[in-house]
Amino acid sequence: MITDRSYSKSKLKKQEGTNSIMKMNGTETRAGGLKNLQDSNFTPPSLYTGIISFFISAVMLQCTIFSADKISETASVKNTVHLLLPPAVYAVSGVETNIYFDNIILAPNSWNYLFDVDCSHGRQDRERWRYFPEDKDVGKFPLSIKVFDAENHLLAQASTTVYVSQKDAGQGKKISLLLIGDSLTDASIYPEELYRMFKEKGNPEVKFIGTYSGSGKPSEEGKPSHEGYSGWTWAKFCTRWVENPSACIYKMGNSPFVFMKSAKQELDFKAYCDKNNNGKAPDYIIVFLGTNDCFNAKDMNIDATIDNIFKYADLLIGEFRKVGPNTKIAVTLIPPPVATQDGFGQSYNCGQTRWQYRKNQHRLLERMIEKFKGREKGEIFIVPVYLNIDCINNYPKKEEQINARNPKRIIRDANCVHPAKEGYYQIADSFYSWLKYELNQKGI
Template sequence: MLRDKALMKNQIWRRVEQQLWAMGGYALSRQVPKFAGQNSLHGTIIFSSVILVLTFSSILFGMPKDAEPNVPGEIAFYLPPVIFAVPDIETSIYFDNICLVVNPSNYVFDVNCDKGIQQSERWTFLPTSKDIGLYSLVIEVRDEINRIIARSGTMIKVVPKDAGAYQKRTILMIGDSLTQYSIYPRHLLDLCKGDTNPTITLIGSHVPDSNCPFNRHEGYGGWTAKAFATRYTGIARIGDYRKRGSPFLYQDVNEEPKFNFGRYCVEFNNGKKPDFVTILLGANDIFYANDGSIDRIIDEMLAHYDKLIKMLHGFHSDTKIGVLLPLPPAASQDAFGVNYGCGQSRWQYKRNQHHLVKRLIDHYGNREIENVFIVGTNVAIDCVHGYPPNNALHPSEYGYYQIGDVIYSWIKAILDSKS
């Protein structure tokens, strides 16, 4: 009986600590385990309930005046629940990336936030050490007669520049060609150099550049969530990557391919769990979808995506999983013409991508308690200057760096001892 109560107390404070972290209750979240260790189960429940209400209220009433967090409107308009930021790393929200309109210049975007500046195509913010904290941000979309046609809000969470300093962490990156190109993983490694950062090790079987053996991951051009969950060729983790099956599938005793993430970790991480996993998939899953088929295709994708998350957390539930929201395409239809002729239009692809963002937020949002986090890679990339003129879906180096900046900021936020 006493053991059951102790377990229940432990579960309660763990849940409250996670929820407070998600809402930005920094030091307060660290008081929950301390209090739980010193008080009864009944006292823990009361204390936990009170601080959750107080913290949520402080954030809610910190929103700009008359700004309801989300207003359904005439255009599809979505923001991730939290945008993470670190001093000296530029943080941006590009307006065209967060709404589904043919021409964003036909609308007025009005940002309400105590930090950053609003430009014609984006809100942007270069934090300093004086900006540590949590800030509400609300964006309204207005038409030519100044009518509000959509509104959405998020929280900007700025963590110290030395968050996670000297901590050793491992990261597994799962993805398609965007990951295979290895630019944003390399940028993450570069960002983590120096004594204000964690020491990170990338794990994985795929090393596209033998001259950079530390830049490893599981990124394969053309792959989908289904491929990672089901593709079995008898060749994996070695040899020609184009012939490989999923790195996470192994033959079981009946010679049937099954997930065996524990065995994978033995091979590539000394048997230990990865501390972080990022998943950047979706471009290939939805590429040929249309308005009639998109939901069915996303349903199938999410079913396989769920299998990957179950596999990862089946080995260890403490692994932090970052659901990287899929990138919008290059700003120009011309790039689609170069790559695909008349096979796909930018507008249809953006409709597909935008709907996938919504479905991923709906499906994986508010699951920080399960160590599943929405990471807003989609809002931060400059689709005008961050893509080469001849590529519709693969960014320039500058665009890939913007992806790496977002992942870096998320990892620092997770490791922040004051969170």
Template sequence: MGIYYFDNLIDRDFRNLLNEMGKAVEAQGKTIQDLVAEGQLTVEQYAELLEIINGMIKKGEVTVYDIDKNKGKFDETYLTDELLQQIAGNAPIHSVPAEDSITINQIAFTKKSSNLYDDETRIDGYYLGTDGTLIANEELVTSSFISSNSLQSYFVKKARRILYYDSDKTVIGYDPDLNAKFDYVFTTPDNTSYIRLSWAYSDLPSSPQQLNAGTVELPYEPYYKLIDRRYVEKQEITSDDIPDGAINPHKTSFMKPGKNIFDKENIIKGYYVNYTNGNLVESASYNTSEDIEVIQFNNYVPNISIRMLAFFDGGNNYISGNQFLNPGDIINAPENAKYLKVSFNAGDEEYLQIEEGTTVTAYEPFGYYIDNLLINNSSGDNRVKVLLPPTIYGVTGMENNIYFQNIVNVKDTLLDFNVEGSEGKHMSKKWTDTPTNPSNSNLIISANKDFKVLASTTVNLVVKEPLGTGSTNLLVIGDSTVNAGGLTQRILDNFADDPVTMTLLGTRGDAPNLHEGRGGWTVERYRTDDMYDGVVNPFYNPSVMDFDFSYYASNQGYSVVNNVMFVLGINDTFNSFSDVEVDTKIDNILTSYDFLIQSIHTFDPNVRVGVSITIPPNASQDAFGNAYGNNQTQWRYKRNNAIWIERIIEHFKNKEAQNIYLVPMNHNIDTENNIADGVHPNTNGYNQMGDSTYFWLKSFDS
């Protein structure tokens, strides 16, 4: 009989005892066999003895219940499959996990994205059969298994197949709608532990896939799983831990981007972007921007021509494009647009501005603001602005000027200017032109310092011949610069040899030089005062206690009024001594201005209303000292005037369709020689104001 020795199934002492017993049995067996050989034990007796021994312990009848488990040890071969699964799962045993055996999916304290779909695990070129089989199709894509709950509603951005699986990843059902579906809500059946999705690449290609719990689409975010910061020990961060340049302006709360989203320092030279596919194509004639961040559905507008553009999503996938955009054309960012590339003529990067909105404003370099101070990639004074309206006017045979000091908000001696255009001459202190032919062209005027463009604007120069027929009239409403009569007299003088007959309207002045000028008056005073400083306000209707143009016209017998021009702003802003103060005043002034214009258009919507851009002050502080003592300084009022001009240009520009026009007087007056005191022109100054008015009026004749 064979002897069975015991191994590590039981502990050592008990094992040794059993082995010793086995040896004893073996010894006795040999002794019994010797007895049979010597004839002392018959064969029958030997067989009977073996039967008795085998009956005591039969093979296969020893179980764990026959063993004292407190003295025994068991390896995994003696455990049931169920117990082994429990140990592999949630059994509370004290074991050391194998290296790399625990993943983030097995951690209970993770922070997860609302989007349950992980694009990194998708299977390209396959779709799901209703039995869960993957079927090859290069136009389709399938997700991996996505953990889910049973009887739970989910929103999916796009899907053609939705399958449900139990905890063993066995298919238990599928959504009955096997067609393409978008922004779809479904509910998982009972016992669902996983979901899988299939859809086509052509299904909403510009929209990333999203699956989130609930019945509404949550804001998109890419899939992630992170360890919640509550479970991570906080570590002190010092300046040494942050590399130089690691924090960009987007990560700060105190820096705000300027309006120009194009950065001329980040361009791809010698390439243009193909507007049909977003690829870069080599061409020495063009340069292209790096990615410009945009917001989907928002409007953007360029100040100069764009050759081509293309939009991309957050993964830099091409969405759509366009070509041949003119200055002022609207660029609308499509759904899911995150980045924009624009291509332009090489060299135009020095003047290109792309800003949010639908109208072009004065050029501003790319940069960020800190407490209203613009920080950009250029050196020098970065608060410079060029203050001109979108359109300026001229007449053949008459001198027209743009004095550089008048159109910036700092001293022109701090800057170098550049004028690009086919018309006129660039002189040391001004651009000047006495055109011989009518024209319609653009001027690009930039302010520079240390060979860097600090500010730039593009204006449309419209030059007309003094043509036309018939007659027209004009009512000028204003302050002391109108009351002096020099401005309106110059208008009459210019029309003396003009084929169009001009009649000035008004209750003040001496016919034919009539007007409605009043010294010290403001926009708001024309609304609120029936009389000021002994001078009656003929526009004030006591029954409504406000400006009423119909009331005025009726009293004066004016059945037809062709043109009205306001010349105001000096008294409105003169006595302000901080930017905040003047800005606050301007808010109210513009509200009143709108009311005055609306009252005129209530009388007749066809009346052309001109809002003159207020002339700047004398360039000399001595003139201010002689006129006002210590009550106001030239630099402070110049600042007020610049803020005012910027605001009225922004408020009234591009409203010609409403018969509202900006009359650009500010650029065409010599503030060094033609201002008599601080703010009032001399005869030559009034002549320049009158010429600017004449240029505007003649722009309507052909």
């Protein structure tokens, strides 16, 4: 339940104060002593004075202890809900930016917690912070979030910086973009939306590099090319090779970046660029991988799984960097799954639970931020897609009968990790906002 934060803030302030205050019969009492607040000539008998003093001292001792406990508790916040904000949030004039609260903590039910957003821009709703930037907002500003439990205990706090770019950033330029991913890219919905957005007035001319336009179809004129393959991982892009790829369905063929050289398969991004971009490295590369890499991990092996992801991430990014020393490379903080178990039941029966995958996904994001933050000087960036997707409303739905004995029909989630088109559009918004930040002509 999300409540008005004004009560919680005032309560917390009182709890954190170094002096507790009580008023009794016109007397203000502090831990440091008494002060007569009324102008009175009445002097109580000494017995009453002693009783009153003893009572007030005892109460104030309890108040002081309570206050000290709260100060200690607040000073040693342990982030038990794994609140996770990225170093930067990207926004652009005319495009909505969101931070969905369920996506930034790790909890089976985020409705059990209270969120408090401190920011000079945007608006806090029940389930999100939302912001629709205007031209006058171009620049940067801080944003912080606190998380409380139902008893108003501060559980976690984190902050980030929001960067707002003007809508005409990059106008008149020519750039090339390579999108790499799994089925979320293969669906081609967010690539096509990016393609459409960049066709609008005030944008650069964008060349989408790639060999596919979705679902194994070769590149088509008027559609964005990319390298999106259903079920693929960081490792497959580095190593996948089969002797007869033409006999395979498209997703089981060779990696577009692996070539046969001297009877040996090698990761060779230069050969890829020679074949698909006139020998030039892309100006921008977005890698949107991780879902398949961590999907089946368990608590006991998730960190080992991520270690293996990073092994191939380093290999692939290193290969990109050899060919394009100035190429700007973005790694994606992947989105959470659908909001309920129904989507997992629909997709995998009893093969996976939402909570297990949600734990895997959140841990991967924690490790990715640790690994890739602060590497902007090396032209490596983090795009926090996970913040901006509505996992309640923007995943596919399906109407079905409640059960065999009840003919009434209800709406259930119908997919676990693949959004509806509206969710894909939010993914496109995240990538567009980062690209606009990088294209910002005036700087921030």
